[in-house]
Amino acid sequence: MNDHIEIHNLVPKFLEFYKKATTKDIDCEERWELWKKYYNFAAVPPGENGEGIAKKLLNEAWDKYSDYISLIENWEPDESLVLGYLTEVKKVLGYDRAVNFIIIYFVGGFENNPFVAPYDQERIALCLPVECDTSDIILSHELTHIVHSKTANLKSEWERTIGSAILQEGLATRVSKYLVPGKQDEQYIEYTKGWLKSCEAKKKEIVKGILPYLDDSSSEALTKFTFGTGTTGNERELYFVGWEIVKILQKQGITFKQIASIEEKEIPNYLREVFPLLLEEESP
Structure with a gap:
């Protein structure tokens, strides 16, 4: 086909x-x-x-x-x-x-x-x-x-859960790094210069701040963590968390294919189980 x-x-x-x-x-x-x-x-x-x-x-x-x-x-x-x-x-x-x-x-x-x-x-x-x-x-x-x-049978609409958006962006940024290797990490995810380092410096605060919103599918929440300044003053916190989440999953031996097969309704609870690993990992 x-x-x-x-x-x-x-x-x-x-x-x-x-x-x-x-x-x-x-x-x-x-x-x-x-x-x-x-x-x-x-x-x-x-x-x-x-x-x-x-x-x-x-x-x-x-x-x-x-x-x-x-x-x-x-x-x-x-x-x-x-x-x-x-x-x-x-x-x-x-x-x-x-x-x-x-x-x-x-x-x-x-x-x-x-x-x-x-x-x-x-x-x-x-x-x-x-x-x-x-x-x-x-x-x-x-x-x-x-x-x-x-x-994953995603709806691909603007209003989806924060958890779903996190996994979608995390997978996309990591797959792009896999298919187009050899660049600085900033080139796969950064929107404005210095953004990635700023997020890394506040990694645990960003992760803790977004955790209560994993089931939230409101436009207000999505705007807050994409175009807005999240809970720590950084734009696009959702992208950063996705980038870090998928890295953790890869370290555990979970493949892109396995990540991509997680059904949308299951994503928030799936991420709740992974979030503690983010908090344990030391920032660069």
Whole structure:
């Protein structure tokens, strides 16, 4: 059975917005209204909080677009690269069925934040920003999410338990390190420079802080541990805990395939049994 990818390219919509926003002198509020009318796509959570983040990203990125507009206009998708890494991820996670999904190419705000999201009842969308280079690490990470959704029957929705999100991100970061070896750890997980070292310095506090939330599936909790500052003042604490959890599991001889087979409803309780090992391990 062959894998199938359907391409949705939102770059023309962004270029239409950009043209309209640069033809006359407008303020940031008018520009925001044009963005919502003609483009309206960003790597943010759904709802009012997400809209506020999208507006902030647009304002912060606006002055950079002029330097990259030629690159954006001349960008072309590369489906073969995606299919190559998809094959490798399926091998690692032990999945031998065909995968059918959407790739949405979009222009983000230079935050380099690809993501996956539900598209319809059968398919997931892999959303890739084009203004930043899509590295092999990013592709293997995001494709792990796609395949993991099949192996563990994940809902792939924004609102899922903190425990599920931890395991999803931990698996994706560690699989990307396995498939694209030889880089510094920061390159597989870090969003802003110095973040990983900051989290490592507060490892036990971060682990203890997130533990009570493992069953929480609210948008507020997910935002707190991803876009927000968690319980210790660090962004993306959920990613750090996942990175550390999967490392512990690997040390115990548990394979990526075994991790990827844990059903979503079982994940929070499964992680509760592993968390004490995180607290025992010394930080680097």
